[in-house]
Amino acid sequence: MSDYNIREMIDNKKGRRSTVFMEKAVPVILLLITSVSVLTTVGILITLLSETAMFFTRVSPVEFLTSTEWSAFSSDPEWGIFALVMGTMKITVIAVAFAVPIGLGAAIYLSEYASDRVRRSIKPILEILAGIPTVVYGFFALTFVTPLIRGIWPEVNLFNAISPGLVVGVMIIPMIASLSEDAMSSVPNTMREGALGLGSTRLETVFKVVLPAAVSGIMASIVLAVSRAIGETMIVSIAAGSTPNASLNIMESLQTMTGFIVQVASGDATYGSDVYFSLYAVGMTLFVFTLLMNVMAQWFSRKFREEY
Amino acid sequence: MTLTKVKEEKDIKIIDDPMTRGRPRVIEPVGQSQPVFQSKDFNLWYGDNHALQNIDLDFNRNEISAIIGPSGCGKSTFIKALNRMVELVPIVRTEGDILYRDQSIFDKSLAVEELRTKVGMVFQKPNPFPKSIYDNVAYGARVHGIRNRKVLDQVVEKSLKGAAIWDEVKDRLSDNAYGLSGGQQQRICIARALAIEPDVILMDEPTSALDPISTTKIEDLMQKLKKDYSIIIVTHNMQQAARISDRTAFFYQGRVIEYARTNVIFEKPRDQRTEDYVSGRFG
Amino acid sequence: MELIDKKSIGKKLNGRLMLNKVLKYIFLLCTLVGLVVLATLLIDTIIDGWSYLTADFFTNFSSSRPENAGIRGALIGTLWLMGTTAPIAIILSVGTALYLEEYAPKNKLTDFIKINISNLAGVPSVVFGLLGLTLFVRMAGLGNSVLAAALTMSLMILPVIVVASQEAIRSVPSSIREASIGMGATKWQTITRIILPASLPGIITGIILSLSRAIGETAPLVVIGIPTILLFTPTSVFDTFSALPMQIFSWVKMPNPEFQSITAAAILVLLFILFLMNSVAIYIRNKYSKRF
Numbered sequence: 117m118s119d120y121n122i123r124e125m126i127d128n129k130k131g132r133r134s135t136v137f138m139e140k141a142v143p144v145i146l147l148l149i150t151s152v153s154v155l156t157t158v159g160i161l162i163t164l165l166s167e168t169a170m171f172f173t174r175v176s177p178v179e180f181l182t183s184t185e186w187s188a189f190s191s192d193p194e195w196g197i198f199a200l201v202m203g204t205m206k207i208t209v210i211a212v213a214f215a216v217p218i219g220l221g222a223a224i225y226l227s228e229y230a231s232d233r234v235r236r237s238i239k240p241i242l243e244i245l246a247g248i249p250t251v252v253y254g255f256f257a258l259t260f261v262t263p264l265i266r267g268i269w270p271e272v273n274l275f276n277a278i279s280p281g282l283v284v285g286v287m288i289i290p291m292i293a294s295l296s297e298d299a300m301s302s303v304p305n306t307m308r309e310g311a312l313g314l315g316s317t318r319l320e321t322v323f324k325v326v327l328p329a330a331v332s333g334i335m336a337s338i339v340l341a342v343s344r345a346i347g348e349t350m351i352v353s354i355a356a357g358s359t360p361n362a363s364l365n366i367m368e369s370l371q372t373m374t375g376f377i378v379q380v381a382s383g384d385a386t387y388g389s390d391v392y393f394s395l396y397a398v399g400m401t402l403f404v405f406t407l408l409m410n411v412m413a414q415w416f417s418r419k420f421r422e423e424y
Numbered sequence: 425m426t427l428t429k430v431k432e433e434k435d436i437k438i439i440d441d442p443m444t445r446g447r448p449r450v451i452e453p454v455g456q457s458q459p460v461f462q463s464k465d466f467n468l469w470y471g472d473n474h475a476l477q478n479i480d481l482d483f484n485r486n487e488i489s490a491i492i493g494p495s496g497c498g499k500s501t502f503i504k505a506l507n508r509m510v511e512l513v514p515i516v517r518t519e520g521d522i523l524y525r526d527q528s529i530f531d532k533s534l535a536v537e538e539l540r541t542k543v544g545m546v547f548q549k550p551n552p553f554p555k556s557i558y559d560n561v562a563y564g565a566r567v568h569g570i571r572n573r574k575v576l577d578q579v580v581e582k583s584l585k586g587a588a589i590w591d592e593v594k595d596r597l598s599d600n601a602y603g604l605s606g607g608q609q610q611r612i613c614i615a616r617a618l619a620i621e622p623d624v625i626l627m628d629e630p631t632s633a634l635d636p637i638s639t640t641k642i643e644d645l646m647q648k649l650k651k652d653y654s655i656i657i658v659t660h661n662m663q664q665a666a667r668i669s670d671r672t673a674f675f676y677q678g679r680v681i682e683y684a685r686t687n688v689i690f691e692k693p694r695d696q697r698t699e700d701y702v703s704g705r706f707g
Numbered sequence: 708m709e710l711i712d713k714k715s716i717g718k719k720l721n722g723r724l725m726l727n728k729v730l731k732y733i734f735l736l737c738t739l740v741g742l743v744v745l746a747t748l749l750i751d752t753i754i755d756g757w758s759y760l761t762a763d764f765f766t767n768f769s770s771s772r773p774e775n776a777g778i779r780g781a782l783i784g785t786l787w788l789m790g791t792t793a794p795i796a797i798i799l800s801v802g803t804a805l806y807l808e809e810y811a812p813k814n815k816l817t818d819f820i821k822i823n824i825s826n827l828a829g830v831p832s833v834v835f836g837l838l839g840l841t842l843f844v845r846m847a848g849l850g851n852s853v854l855a856a857a858l859t860m861s862l863m864i865l866p867v868i869v870v871a872s873q874e875a876i877r878s879v880p881s882s883i884r885e886a887s888i889g890m891g892a893t894k895w896q897t898i899t900r901i902i903l904p905a906s907l908p909g910i911i912t913g914i915i916l917s918l919s920r921a922i923g924e925t926a927p928l929v930v931i932g933i934p935t936i937l938l939f940t941p942t943s944v945f946d947t948f949s950a951l952p953m954q955i956f957s958w959v960k961m962p963n964p965e966f967q968s969i970t971a972a973a974i975l976v977l978l979f980i981l982f983l984m985n986s987v988a989i990y991i992r993n994k995y996s997k998r999f
Binding site for chain 3 (some may be wrong): 135138140142143145146147149150153154156159160163164167209217218219220221222224225226229230238240241242243244245246248249250251252253254255256259260275286289290293317318319320340342343346348349350353354374377378381382387396399401403405406409410411412413414424
């Protein structure tokens with residue numbers, strides 16, 4: 117075996133230009149890549165703000181905020197965002213009212229009662245449920261849930277708030293269940309043992325110790341789920357109809373903010389028309405709603421992290 | 425911080441430091457031979473915490489120098505300062521100087537990567553890469569631009585032999601290093617350090633995570649290695665220091681209390697605190 | 708006088724234990740709701756669509772006559788979209804994750820970038836569609852091409868991959884990072900030779916899971932104006948295309964009841980692709996999950 121002098125070989129190669137160059141260039145390149153995420157936010161804001169501003173040169177912001185009627189395609193259009201917001205609210209309230217008790221119940225079961233083996237087999241199912249495309253949920257709402265509901269209450273319209281509301285609820289259950297379960301699991305076991313040791317049942321421990329301790333984490337999961345329900349698009353486009361109205365009736369056809377955007381985009385609103393710019397005004401309103409929810413969720417989860 | 429008095433008494437340097445409440449520190453110079461590392465009034469802070477204070481130490485070539493002291497005395501921090509690994513913590517600040525073969529390790533002309541090829545390190549817990557045994561040992565050479573397969577083969581064999589583990593792994597060089605026992609993993613890490621033929625090997629409690637048999641193997645190995653390398657070892661285990669080292673420094677609360685030949689430290693320490701520590705009265 | 712009446716505690720205990728038991732089963736039922744819905748959805752779709760999964764269904768283009776309608780254009784278009792989205796999204800997200808974990812200084816700007824990314828994750832997909840419509844379709848002049856849609860999708864799934872990659876990078880123990888630095892390897896050498904290979908399974912899992920989200924995403928495609936009936940397949944990223952979820956959306960709205968079965972068949976194809984992708988991701992995650 118011929119002997120190589122490694123030390124000498126290494127010393128000869130020291131300060132190789134390519135290595136030195138990479139050390140300097142890589143952080144700059146990565147910073148540029150990272151700035152794309154910031155530019156995306158900036159892009160969203162500029163897009164929404166500038167086109168919304170165009171919309172308000174044509175339509176009075178007062179009408180936008182105070183009118184209760186939205187009829188973008190009529191010959192004498194009305195632009196009251198409240199009608200679309202009302203549609204979104206009806207869907208969101210039904211979804212949350214359905215998903216929160218079930219999601220929390222599942223979270224309590226998984227975190228406090230289930231064995232490790234059960235937890236490991238149920239969590240993937242929740243993940244699958246969360247991964248189903250919303251267009252598939254929309255089909256399910258229209259072709260399965262709606263006929264079912266109309267079988268029970270024949271007076272419900274083909275397009276209504278109940279069916280898409282419930283299906284949006286199904287969609288957000290995994291989010292509430294798994295985030296709340298995480299929050300409950302991070303409550304220290306010593307606190308549970310304290311209560312159980314005094315003779316409390318599991319149930320009493322859950323309601324008197326675990327839930328109060330995990331409340332901000334649970335709130336974060338609910339607020340995030342609300343945000344998701346507000347932004348949900350395909351289920352409501354398919355199963356909720358396209359008639360904006362400000363009524364509280366959940367049995368008749370309605371339209372949400374997201375539903376309107378899809379309706380305009382899949383038809384052919386001429387570029388530069390009032391309807392075209394209204395797309396961005398509605399998008400802006402939607403963005404503000406979800407942003408508020410996200411900021412609130414972050415506040416709750418920061419509070420939760422500080423507690424543990 | 426100023427030292428009030430430095431006096432030479434025969435060969436021994438005695439430093440009066442007001443911070444040690446009037447008790448002098450006793451530092452024996454390493455003698456005629458040229459030191460490989462010289463720490464000159466070196467200070468180090470973690471944020472506001474003054475972790476190393478006025479460290480004056482010389483380390484000899486081809487000797488094993490041990491650093492002992494209770495937990496939190498700064499011994500690990502000091503050994504990591506020698507190859508500038510301690511600077512990976514962002515809040516670290518240093519003052520004073522450390523010379524490696526008469527050149528400051530903080531000198532701009534000495535790239536920190538170059539320093540680390542000459543001053544290798546073995547860590548407290550075995551930390552092989554999640555790669556094959558071969559790739560682990562060849563890593564250093566490859567990083568420094570050596571791609572020739574024949575050269576790499578030779579490096580791997582030589583280093584594994586040097587770390588006394590060749591016979592145990594020669595038939596499974598392509599197996600993942602994670603499949604080996606803790607003691608074998610640590611010897612792979614030593615082989616990995618030897619592969620780039622460093623000048624100094626720093627060992628930070630290299631046997632603290634190992635069983636007694638593996639510890640003995642690694643101690644025997646160190647005795648062999650000292651022929652070609654200078655070794656500086658931090659250890660929590662006083663018997664280990666007594667068994668293997670030529671010189672021992674006793675660190676306490678971020679200072680060197682006493683530094684002398686190992687037999688002096690363990691048999692006739694000049695400082696009461698050293699005596700208390702080596703006799704097991706605290707630690 | 709005794710302060711604690713043991714008899715009454717004993718009497719109440721039975722009720723408490725009963726309540727505990729009843730609610731335990733109610734919680735179990737809640738957990739099973741998801742399972743039941745999933746099973747119903749699958750069975751309903753299979754009953755509707757199974758018989759329509761013929762060879763013709765895969766080789767025909769879309770048509771207004773249900774007996775001739777197929778998913779050839781949509782399926783190939785979806786593959787084009789994913790093939791273009793993946794490299795863009797991977798470069799952007801893994802680069803961002805590396806910067807945040809390895810290079811970013813601890814300061815206000817870094818905090819801002821992190822908060823911004825978690826806020827982006829909460830922006831509804833339809834708003835990303837509006838961004839894509841304005842920025843890529845109109846301003847960049849890409850029209851409703853594969854590239855415009857892929858760029859939009861990449862930005863949409865960016866936060867998910869970034870977070871997954873950050874977690875994977877963080878899970879690499881600092882001891883092996885120190886070992887590499889301690890041998891004189893530079894930071895970038897340590898990243899490319901040690902950290903990326905070690906965190907790759909986690910990163911790949913994140914990429915596959917977010918691509919499987921993108922593959923079924925419909926709203927941004929509707930907003931940027933992807934056509935639903937198209938009788939050719941793209942030959943470059945600048946061509947327009949159709950996609951599976953778009954096809955499903957356009958068929959759902961057809962009044963002819965036979966289209967309901969065609970839709971169900973297309974959904975089965977989409978769900979099968981998703982199932983494959985998720986299986987691969989779960990396999991990788993389980994195989995490499997306990998290495999350190």
